[in-house]
Amino acid sequence: MVTQDGATVTARSIDATRDWLERNLHSTSIIETERFGFFYGREQALREVSLGIPIDGVTAIMGPSGCGKSTLLRAFNRMNELYPNTRAEGTIRFLGQDLLKADPVAVRRHIGMVFQRPNPFPKSIFDNIAYGPRVHGIRHRAHLAELVEESLRRAALWDEVKDHLKKSALSLSGGQQQRLGIARALAVRPTVLLMDEPCSALDPKATDRIETTTRELAQELTVVIVTHNLQQAGRISDHVAVLLAGGVLAEFGSTRTVFASPFSEQVADYLSGRFG
Amino acid sequence: MIAQVTSEGQRRKRIAQRIAFALLTLSTVSAFVALGAILYSMISNGVSALSWQFLSEFPRKMMTEGGIYPALVGSLYLTVGAVLLSLPFAVASAIWLSAYSRGGLWVRVIRVGVNSLAGVPSIVFGLLGLAFFVKVLGLGVSLLAGALTLALLILPILIRAGEEALQAVPMNFREGALALGATKWHAVRTVVLPTAIPGILTGVILGVSRAIGETAPIMFTAAAFYMSRLPETLSDKVMALPYHIFVMATESPNYYKTRNLQFGAALVLLGMVLLMNLGAVTWRARVRRRKQW
The missing domain is CATH 1.20.5 (Single alpha-helices involved in coiled-coils or other helix-helix interfaces)
Known part of the structure; x- marks a missing residue:
């Protein structure tokens, strides 16, 4: 399914993907890592991480600063390798295919990303959303307009911006810019949406809107979110992975179970806010 | 206490x-x-x-009277030509240095090369232009040979400014584009380069100011002592302001009589640099306002 199919942006519904997974791989994990390790130069950021991201719901990746949670997230869409001198070991499978051997450009078309700091391009709102579809060869104006509206609606931004799509995206507020980032990622109709601490630069109200939007999106696609906010993880995630210093996966399971009765003492300490 | x-x-x-x-x-x-x-x-x-005639008339009587019109136009041609010839190569090099190369030995070698090129005395460029463009390529003493020589002279300035401008574009933008499935080249073309334009313009300003005032590089490659008409093709010789000033100050039959003409021409040259800078600065400010982040 990781194909460079060029001019058409086709969405496979989450139900069809789940059926496919169950039938062909007898699994419900859309992304699976096996003893995955990652190095920046000589420094090891992740150590033998093995986990399966369930296709349904929101999966949160948590852990203290520097534990490698962003590195793990960015491994899923091959963004880590933009830095020089990086090395990966182990495997990551996306829909059964070796993600580390795939074409990163094709991977990113299926696995979208929202960044920690809002990063709208210095272009109009419309051109920001249409950027992805255009990259994939869609030129037809009406088709683009359709995708732009659909994406903005899904990101709960349409009503606020529909009358000034030609205005610069930089004129939006921080919260709006972040929802624009979500809409921009959605416009290529990804199967998975990665979110790297999307609320860390936002006020509580804007955070609330993003969280609500994220919950709704999880009905239609797989969401993986990095957060260091325990309450946020509790509010929006169904599954949680806790990494600890040195890039070791300490705990992975349903959010309720992990929060209520963590296996390891260190995770219990982390979750009770004793360090982090 | x-x-x-x-x-x-x-x-x-x-x-x-x-x-x-x-x-x-x-x-x-x-x-x-x-x-x-x-x-x-x-x-x-x-x-x-200074007078309208001074700007719009040809020199007369062995350049002891009349204006500087052909030198003014020639300088404009040479400078614009140099920027047009240099800019595509400079931008391409800057993109390669900042976006594609992963550091390493080659990049360092090239960077040292670019910096050394910036330190080469301009008379050396003039001699190189004479040997290579005028003789080897057979362009003769011409507008094209002069513009090419000046293009080499300003190349390092434009490369450096371009590289700095490209590197000043937030990594965020690049990542945003790549995360949407854009190739590196597409990201550079559609997001990074447009954002870097104000910075690249700064390089153009510096390049123009440098090129327009240079005498040595054009002395053997393009400049004419006197021409009775404007250059019509790229293979024509041209008059140029700095060379014209030099000629009036050293070869004139009567230096003292033409003192005010020399100073006037120098003043016009300075004014041109100022005007071009002003124009580019305003343009840059406008582009920057549209691309604020």
């Missing part, structure tokens, strides 16, 4: 500070004084030569 707030040591430190500040101020002021002196002598000696 009340704390003692004045002492001999503190007084001495205060004096030392005053002296240091005075010296720093003096150094700064001296730069302005030098600039002021140049401007003053140019304006006081040259302003009498």
